[in-house]
Amino acid sequence: MTLAAYQAAFARIVLSPALCRRAREQGDAAFEGFEMDAVERARLLDIARQPGMRITCMLARANRLSSLVGALPLSCELLKPELSGLLDRYWDAEPMANLQALPAGLAFAHFLRAEIEAGRIVRPHAADVLRCELARLELQLAAHTGTGRAMRALRFDFDPAPLLDALAAGTRPPATLPARPTVLEIDFRTDPPQTRVRPVDTASR
Amino acid sequence: MDFARLQSLPALGVGLLLNPDTLAAPPAAGDCQYLEIIPDRFWLDAGPGTAPRHCELAPSVAALDELAARLPLVCHSIGLSIGSASLFDTGHLDQIAAWHRRYGFAWHSDHLAFSRIAEHGTEQNAAVTLPLTRDDESLALLSGRIDAMQQHIELPFLLENNVYFVVPTGEPYGEAAFLNELCRRSGCGLLLDLHNLHVNAVNHGFAAEALLDALDLRQVVEIHIAGGDEMAGFYTDSHAGPVADAVWPLLERTLRAAPWVRGVTFEYHESYAARLANGGVARELRRARTIWDRCC
Numbered sequence: 001m002t003l004a005a006y007q008a009a010f011a012r013i014v015l016s017p018a019l020c021r022r023a024r025e026q027g028d029a030a031f032e033g034f035e036m037d038a039v040e041r042a043r044l045l046d047i048a049r050q051p052g053m054r055i056t057c058m059l060a061r062a063n064r065l066s067s068l069v070g071a072l073p074l075s076c077e078l079l080k081p082e083l084s085g086l087l088d089r090y091w092d093a094e095p096m097a098n099l100q101a102l103p104a105g106l107a108f109a110h111f112l113r114a115e116i117e118a119g120r121i122v123r124p125h126a127a128d129v130l131r132c133e134l135a136r137l138e139l140q141l142a143a144h145t146g147t148g149r150a151m152r153a154l155r156f157d158f159d160p161a162p163l164l165d166a167l168a169a170g171t172r173p174p175a176t177l178p179a180r181p182t183v184l185e186i187d188f189r190t191d192p193p194q195t196r197v198r199p200v201d202t203a204s205r
Numbered sequence: 206m207d208f209a210r211l212q213s214l215p216a217l218g219v220g221l222l223l224n225p226d227t228l229a230a231p232p233a234a235g236d237c238q239y240l241e242i243i244p245d246r247f248w249l250d251a252g253p254g255t256a257p258r259h260c261e262l263a264p265s266v267a268a269l270d271e272l273a274a275r276l277p278l279v280c281h282s283i284g285l286s287i288g289s290a291s292l293f294d295t296g297h298l299d300q301i302a303a304w305h306r307r308y309g310f311a312w313h314s315d316h317l318a319f320s321r322i323a324e325h326g327t328e329q330n331a332a333v334t335l336p337l338t339r340d341d342e343s344l345a346l347l348s349g350r351i352d353a354m355q356q357h358i359e360l361p362f363l364l365e366n367n368v369y370f371v372v373p374t375g376e377p378y379g380e381a382a383f384l385n386e387l388c389r390r391s392g393c394g395l396l397l398d399l400h401n402l403h404v405n406a407v408n409h410g411f412a413a414e415a416l417l418d419a420l421d422l423r424q425v426v427e428i429h430i431a432g433g434d435e436m437a438g439f440y441t442d443s444h445a446g447p448v449a450d451a452v453w454p455l456l457e458r459t460l461r462a463a464p465w466v467r468g469v470t471f472e473y474h475e476s477y478a479a480r481l482a483n484g485g486v487a488r489e490l491r492r493a494r495t496i497w498d499r500c501c
Contacts, residue, residue: 003342004290011322011331043338043373052370052408055439060332095329097321103249145249146263 006040013048014060015091023048064096064104071105072133074167075112078126086115102141109134125163125173128156132164132184139188151187160184161197207392208465210361211426215311216501217277217468219494221486222429226475228268236490239277239311241470242269244304245284252328253292259300273308279427279468280304280313281396287350287364288319288337292328298357305360311467312426314363314396317347317387336369339376339383344390351391363426365396368404368442380405381419388424395420397463398429399455400442400472407440413455422463430456430493431472444473446480448489456493460500469493 009031013020023030027045036044047053065087069076076083090111098104112130115121135152143149158177166173181200187193218238221227225246231237247269249260272278284297301313318334337343347364354362366384378386388395397420399413406413430452434445448471460466471489473481481489 003346007288007290007319007335008322008324010335011320011329014331014333014335015329039375043375046374047371050371052372052439055437055441056333056335056370058437059441063332095327096332097252097328097330098250099330099332100245100249103251141249144262144264145260 002035002037002040005034006036006044009034009036009044010047013044013053014056017057020048020053020057063099064091067099067101067104068108070101071137072109072112072130074129074164075109075126075133077167077170078129078173079112079121079123082121082123086112086121102137102144105137106134106141109137125177128160129163129167132160132186136186136193139186139193143188143193149189151185151189154184154186155200156182156184158182159197208423211394211424211465211467214361214426214465214467215277216466217279217311219490219497220276220279220468220470221490222281222470222472223269223272224473224475225265226478227486228265228272231272232487232490234275236487236494237276239279239468240272241279241281241468241472243281243283244301245282248300250284250297253294253296258296269308278308278310279470280308280310281365281470282313282315285315286319286321287315287347288317288343289321289323290319290346292321292323293350293353294321295353295357298354302358305358310360312361312363312394313358314365314427316367317364317384318367334367336367336371336373338373339378339380341377344383344387347387348391351393355392361394361426363394363396365398365429366401368398368401370408370439372409379419381416385419385421385424388421394426395424396427396429397422397425397459398431398442399452399459400429400431400433400444400449403449403451403455404433404440404442413451414458417455417459417462422459423465425459425463426465426467428456428459428466428469429472430469430489432477444477446473446477447485448492453492453496457496457500460496466501469497 013023019030023045028041031041079086094107109130116127131154135154139150139152159180159182163173163177183198183200185196220239220241221232221237222241247262247265251258282301285294316334319337320331320334322329351362384395402413402416430448431444432446432449433441433443471493
């Protein structure tokens with residue numbers, strides 16, 4: 001099964017720029033644990049040193065990233081300053097077998113939620129934005145798979161509209177948000193789906 | 206290669222690869238004689254060993270049903286990773302077979318590459334298609350897989366020549382010789398992606414025409430045409446809007462020399478739709494059709 005080991009090591013240097021760099025700098029030692037024969041080992045070392053390796057790694061990262069940004073655009077925008085490090089941590093922990101945006105986005109959302117709960121993400125409103133996008137993904141999943149078109153109402157103690165609008169426009173959110181108990185309704189019963197923000201008293205009527 | 210079988214396939218003409226953009230606003234039937242679908246975009250796949258594994262995306266499938274009533278479909282999968290030594294996904298084949306029973310594809314195809322790796326009970330995806338080493342070990346692996354596929358799905362199977370930015374060293378076969386031998390041994394046909402060929406020629410400094418001359422063009426059943434763009438000093442197969450200028454003469458040359466081509470498919474990525482605004486898709490399809498009519 002040395003071909004399988006060669007392919008695993010090849011994929012690993014594509015997905016891990018650090019390992020690729022190690023292979024270029026340290027040679028064979030980078031592939032410890034991969035049971036390749038001498039020809040495969042030499043072949044892979046040569047591949048790691050080819051100029052085309054850089055774009056191969058860039059495309060792999062871009063393809064994985066686009067699935068996640070496509071599913072969680074607002075969270076990724078909010079977390080932009082720390083996103084690169086977060087992704088490295090995520091991809092170390094989660095091999096990401098599935099690149100489809102919906103399942104990939106749900107899995108990344110659960111990772112982000114765990115990071116927030118563990119205090120490793122402290123950016124203001126990260127939990128709020130993630131809650132909105134996770135609800136949207138779950139509704140989307142239900143609608144796409146035919147298990148039902150539903151609506152979700154999320155309560156906030158501030159008006160989330162300026163926050164979400166700023167992120168959707170690719171700008172930094174306002175430093176303060178209007179303190180006002182509010183309900184955000186994400187409605188997948190209509191086509192196209194609608195998002196509404198209402199004061200709590202109106203929404204509960 | 207069973208040339209009689211290829212000869213018996215319907216000559217479809219010029220078609221379009223469906224994407225979310227064209228699914229919502231399909232081209233007129235006069236401009237497009239068939240549609241190619243990436244079936245993997247119509248379902249969620251929970252992965253091997255799960256049940257139920259494939260969950261179809263109801264709104265997209267409903268739109269596809271309407272189109273399938275009007276135009277023939279061919280199937281271009283991206284999920285098989287046929288060259289992966291560590292896995293062969295028969296569950297994926299089962300799903301393709303089920304969709305063939307439903308839509309009656311004229312043929313199906315996938316990429317000559319590997320991207321999926323199974324290791325220690327988990328799977329990961331390289332997120333790009335990686336090149337196979339062109340040697341007898343790969344030929345044996347692929348031939349066995351293709352044989353198993355033909356048992357699974359009674360439909361001609363084509364492999365697409367892949368884009369590669371790195372080249373495994375010490376290969377006993379060149380690209381054309383490898384493709385010729387693969388088709389001869391396995392019985393598969395070729396989906397000749399002329400833009401992929403152009404991308405490789407640009408990045409690796411060879412003449413695309415020389416590869417065409419060395420290729421047994423009798424095995425080409427389908428041709429892809431597309432455009433690309435520059436990234437980090439390389440030319441990429443990003444499907445960035447209109448067909449690349451250099452691809453048109455390659456299309457004409459191939460159609461004149463390849464006797465059993467059954468379809469020419471234009472591919473573009475939906476994120477570049479703006480570059481094809483104001484009838485750009487129809488324009489590319491008509492230009493391909495003019496060449497098809499002149500050569501076929």
